[in-house]
Amino acid sequence: MTILHRILGITVFGASLALAQEPSLTYKEHIFPIIEKHCLRCHLEENDNPSGLAMDSFELLMKGGKNGNTVVPGKPEESILYRKLLSDPPFGKQMPRNRKKLSAEEIGLIFEWIRQGARKE
Numbered sequence: 001m002t003i004l005h006r007i008l009g010i011t012v013f014g015a016s017l018a019l020a021q022e023p024s025l026t027y028k029e030h031i032f033p034i035i036e037k038h039c040l041r042c043h044l045e046e047n048d049n050p051s052g053l054a055m056d057s058f059e060l061l062m063k064g065g066k067n068g069n070t071v072v073p074g075k076p077e078e079s080i081l082y083r084k085l086l087s088d089p090p091f092g093k094q095m096p097r098n099r100k101k102l103s104a105e106e107i108g109l110i111f112e113w114i115r116q117g118a119r120k121e
């Protein structure tokens with residue numbers, strides 16, 4: 001089931017990527033808007049999130065949370081940021097916590113951004 005979700009997410013994203021002819025994804029252009037919309041209210045530095053993860057900036061995101069490996073550039077399957085978006089996260093709850101999960105396209109964007117090396121801009 002999970003594998004299928006992942007494949008679906010990637011396929012949906014792959015199709016839209018091909019259409020948009022956008023070769024590379026950046027934190028600034030593609031990822032921060034998703035974080036701002038769905039995650040930031042709970043993951044601001046000033047909130048003291050129990051996970052230790054603040055996402056106010058690229059630097060804080062890359063510094064990561066208390067469980068480490070938040071973003072492992074080139075390796076989305078090892079990145080907690082991606083795995084916490086799936087229905088079977090390695091610990092705790094699926095993110096965004098207690099809210100509607102992200103769309104397959106948004107999850108696909110995060111997967112693909114990490115796979116491409118997690119560039120800032």
Ligand code: HEC
Nearest residue numbers: 038039042051053065066067068081084092093095096097
């Ligand atoms: C309603 C508040 C809330 C929202 C919204 C939210 N989170 Fe979280 N997040 C938490 C809490 C609380 C924890 C700690 C408990 C857990 O891991 O389930 C956490 C933990 C995490 C962790 C684990 C970090 C670590 O090292 O322990 C990651 C990664 C994460 N969130 C990513 C996200 C992402 C990405 C989004 C947006 C798509 C998001 N969160 C939205 C509250 C939230």
